[in-house]
Amino acid sequence: xxxxxxxNAVQCIDGSGKDxxxxxxxxxxxxxxLPEEPTLSEGCAPSKPKSAKKQKTTEEESxxxxxxxxxQQINKEQNKSKTNTNPTNRxxxxxxxxxxxxxxxxxxxxxxxxxARITRSSLFSSKLSIRFDDSDEEENSSYTSWxxxxxxxxxxxxxxxxxxxxxxxxxxxxxxKMPSFPHGxxxxxxxxxWFGDYHRLEIHHGYxxxxxxxxxxxxxxxxxxxxxxxxxxxxxxxxxxxxxxTSYILMLDFYGFELVNxxxxxxxxxxxxxYKSRFRNLNTSSHNYLRITRILKCxxxxxYEHLKFPFLEQILRESITENTLPNxxxxxxxxxxxxxxxxxxxxxxxxxxxxxxxxxxxxxxPPQSHCAVxxxxxxxxxxxxxxxxxxxxxxxxx
Numbered sequence: 001x002x003x004x005x006x007x008n009a010v011q012c013i014d015g016s017g018k019d020x021x022x023x024x025x026x027x028x029x030x031x032x033x034l035p036e037e038p039t040l041s042e043g044c045a046p047s048k049p050k051s052a053k054k055q056k057t058t059e060e061e062s063x064x065x066x067x068x069x070x071x072q073q074i075n076k077e078q079n080k081s082k083t084n085t086n087p088t089n090r091x092x093x094x095x096x097x098x099x100x101x102x103x104x105x106x107x108x109x110x111x112x113x114x115x116a117r118i119t120r121s122s123l124f125s126s127k128l129s130i131r132f133d134d135s136d137e138e139e140n141s142s143y144t145s146w147x148x149x150x151x152x153x154x155x156x157x158x159x160x161x162x163x164x165x166x167x168x169x170x171x172x173x174x175x176x177k178m179p180s181f182p183h184g185x186x187x188x189x190x191x192x193x194w195f196g197d198y199h200r201l202e203i204h205h206g207y208x209x210x211x212x213x214x215x216x217x218x219x220x221x222x223x224x225x226x227x228x229x230x231x232x233x234x235x236x237x238x239x240x241x242x243x244x245x246t247s248y249i250l251m252l253d254f255y256g257f258e259l260v261n262x263x264x265x266x267x268x269x270x271x272x273x274x275y276k277s278r279f280r281n282l283n284t285s286s287h288n289y290l291r292i293t294r295i296l297k298c299x300x301x302x303x304y305e306h307l308k309f310p311f312l313e314q315i316l317r318e319s320i321t322e323n324t325l326p327n328x329x330x331x332x333x334x335x336x337x338x339x340x341x342x343x344x345x346x347x348x349x350x351x352x353x354x355x356x357x358x359x360x361x362x363x364x365x366p367p368q369s370h371c372a373v374x375x376x377x378x379x380x381x382x383x384x385x386x387x388x389x390x391x392x393x394x395x396x397x398x
Contacts, residue, residue: 180210212298
């Protein structure tokens with residue numbers, strides 16, 4: 001099964017499942033307890049008739065009840081106005097909730113509409129408490145034991161997964177010989193016609209397992225798990241292998257990035273302000289975090305392991321320094337970094353995250369030249385470089 005974290009957005013929903021803001025008490029709406037009437041001492045005459053005081057108390061209680069009733073009515077109207085009565089919207093919301101429920105980390109499972117009420121500064125301050133320790137077995141990680149086993153199986157190449165020699169759907173799809181299901185298309189048509197179709201890429205949940213197959217069963221039962229013999233078939237078919245890179249470029253654009261260098265894997269924001277709407281969508285649509293985990297895993301199954309490190313570097317910069325993708329930070333720490341097969345790379349990218357957090361806590365923006373340094377003992381099978389060189393220097397040399 002696919003797995004990932006659910007998004008680590010600040011919780012805006014109380015234990016009852018109701019929006020906190022909608023349950024705020026309106027000033028004056030509570031019933032006030034009036035002080036008890038003092039007991040008169042013997043021989044002391046009241047300054048006012050007792051009946052008059054009772055009448056006044058009754059009037060005050062009546063006024064208080066009226067205020068309470070009005071406040072409750074206002075509260076009901078506010079809640080009613082926030083209720084989504086559109087059947088289509090309810091259907092989309094329920095579908096989104098279904099995919100959210102498949103996340104392993106419930107900390108990020110929040111209502112997207114509630115996210116808009118949280119200030120970026122308050123949300124970001126909670127992100128700075130996330131620790132990027134060197135250990136691969138962190139006790140304070142939000143990993144579940146199932147997720148740890150899942151990532152270990154992936155790094156080890158799924159040694160116990162049963163193989164079916166007759167299955168070749170994934171290779172046929174990437175050879176452009178069969179379409180994806182359901183409601184899909186041939187791979188070349190998807191690359192050509194779906195590129196930039198952000199609405200379709202967001203709401204269509206059947207294509208992602210075809211574009212990025214894994215050796216594990218996913219939610220789309222029309223897609224077969226990737227077989228080891230299919231990996232070799234795709235690697236030996238240069239056109240099919242190139243199409244996997246094109247699929248990665250398609251999804252980078254959907255998330256607001258573009259690939260700068262195929263050899264180094266360097267990515268950057270889309271030009272002008274085109275990235276902004278895509279970042280907003282990525283920051284609030286947590287089901288895309290499961291997709292990113294799948295994408296990174298799939299890249300590692302083929303000859304594109306070297307693309308992961310620059311992607312994670314850019315995500316950390318946007319999440320910590322620029323504060324444009326703060327919701328991605330938890331998933332990046334607990335899942336995306338863990339897809340790196342090289343332990344040295346995992347430690348190097350965590351070190352980079354700690355450096356960015358230190359800069360942020362000091363109120364200093366790191367220089368543009370400050371980049372993550374990829375270790376020389378990397379599993380990327382790239383030519384060795386001097387460990388003192390930064391990613392930017394290596395990109396320039398290319």
